[in-house]
Amino acid sequence: MPRQFDGKRVRAVRRGKDLSQGELAAAVGVKAPAVARWESNQDFPKGEKLPAIAAALGQPLDVLFPHDGPPDLQLLRCDAGLSVADAAKVLGTSRVPVSNAESGRRRLGDAYVRPLAEAYGVTEAELLAAQDCSFGIRPETSGDERASAPRTVGEKINYLLEYGYLDQDAPSDDEIVRRVNEHASGPVVTAEDIAALRKGATTEASEAVRAGLAEALQVDVAIFQDDAELNEEVREFLESIRFLKSIRGGQILGLAARGNGAGLSAEMMATINNLVGELKHKLPDVEDEG
Numbered sequence: 001m002p003r004q005f006d007g008k009r010v011r012a013v014r015r016g017k018d019l020s021q022g023e024l025a026a027a028v029g030v031k032a033p034a035v036a037r038w039e040s041n042q043d044f045p046k047g048e049k050l051p052a053i054a055a056a057l058g059q060p061l062d063v064l065f066p067h068d069g070p071p072d073l074q075l076l077r078c079d080a081g082l083s084v085a086d087a088a089k090v091l092g093t094s095r096v097p098v099s100n101a102e103s104g105r106r107r108l109g110d111a112y113v114r115p116l117a118e119a120y121g122v123t124e125a126e127l128l129a130a131q132d133c134s135f136g137i138r139p140e141t142s143g144d145e146r147a148s149a150p151r152t153v154g155e156k157i158n159y160l161l162e163y164g165y166l167d168q169d170a171p172s173d174d175e176i177v178r179r180v181n182e183h184a185s186g187p188v189v190t191a192e193d194i195a196a197l198r199k200g201a202t203t204e205a206s207e208a209v210r211a212g213l214a215e216a217l218q219v220d221v222a223i224f225q226d227d228a229e230l231n232e233e234v235r236e237f238l239e240s241i242r243f244l245k246s247i248r249g250g251q252i253l254g255l256a257a258r259g260n261g262a263g264l265s266a267e268m269m270a271t272i273n274n275l276v277g278e279l280k281h282k283l284p285d286v287e288d289e290g
Contacts, residue, residue, distance in 0.1 A: 113203055153205045
C-alpha cells in the first residue's frame with residue numbers, strides 16, 4: 001500500500017524545523033517550486049523521495065508518512081529510496097521485470113529475489129511476502145496456505161521430497177544429481193548445487209537443471225518455472241500432494257500437473273490440510289487408517 005502524504009503536515013514540520021522550502025528541496029534533490037507544490041497538495045513527490053524528506057525533517061518515515069496494511073513491492077522499493085530504474089540497475093536488466101512484479105503482472109524470477117532483497121534492506125521472505133501483496137494475496141487471508149506454498153526451486157524440491165514420498169525413501173541429493181545429469185546428457189549439476197538450492201544459499205538454476213529436476217521427481221516441468229505459483233493448475237497440484245498424503249498416504253509423484261477438474265479447490269485442500277494438522281496435534285495417539 002502507498003504511504004499517505006499530507007502537504008500541510010510537511011509544511012508545518014518544515015517550519016517547525018526552521019527550514020526554508022529551498023533548503024528542504026536541496027536536501028531532497030529537487031527544486032524549491034516542487035516543494036511548494038507538495039505543500040499546497042497541488043502535486044505529490046515520488047514514493048522514493050519520501051525517505052529523504054522524512055530524514056531532512058528529522059521525522060520517522062512511518063510517523064510522517066504512514067501506510068495501511070502490509071507492504072507491497074512498490075513500498076519496499078520506495079522505502080529504500082530507489083526508483084524503478086535504480087532497482088533495474090541492481091538486477092542488471094530493463095525496468096520490465098520490476099514494473100511487472102510491482103503491478104501484479106508477472107512475478108520476479110528466482111535469480112532476482114536475493115539481490116533485490118539486499119538492495120531493499122529486507123529478507124528474501126519479506127520480499128516474497130511483499131510480492132504476494134502486489135499480486136493481491138494478503139497474509140491475513142491466506143497465511144497458512146502461503147506459508148506452505150513453495151516459491152523458489154529449492155523450496156519446491158524440499159516440498160516434493162517431504163510430501164511426495166511415504167512408502168519408500170525419497171531420493172537423495174546424489175540420486176537427484178544422477179537423474180538430472182542423465183536427463184541433460186551431461187554434467188549440469190552437482191550434489192553441492194542441489195544442497196545449495198535446498199538450503200536457500202542460491203535460487204538460480206538453469207533451464208536444463210529445472211527440466212532435469214522435473215524428470216527426477218516425476219512432475220511436470222511447469223512446477224519449476226519461476227512463475228509456477230501463478231498457475232492455478234500447478235498450485236492445485238502442489239497442494240494435492242500434501243492433501244493426499246495427509247488423508248491416505250502413499251507415493252503420488254506420478255500425478256500429472258493437470259489440476260483436479262471439478263474436485264476440491266486448492267483453497268479447500270489447504271483448509272483440510274490445516275485441519276488434519278490441528279487434529280493430529282490435539283490427538284497424537286490417533287493413527288492414519290490409510
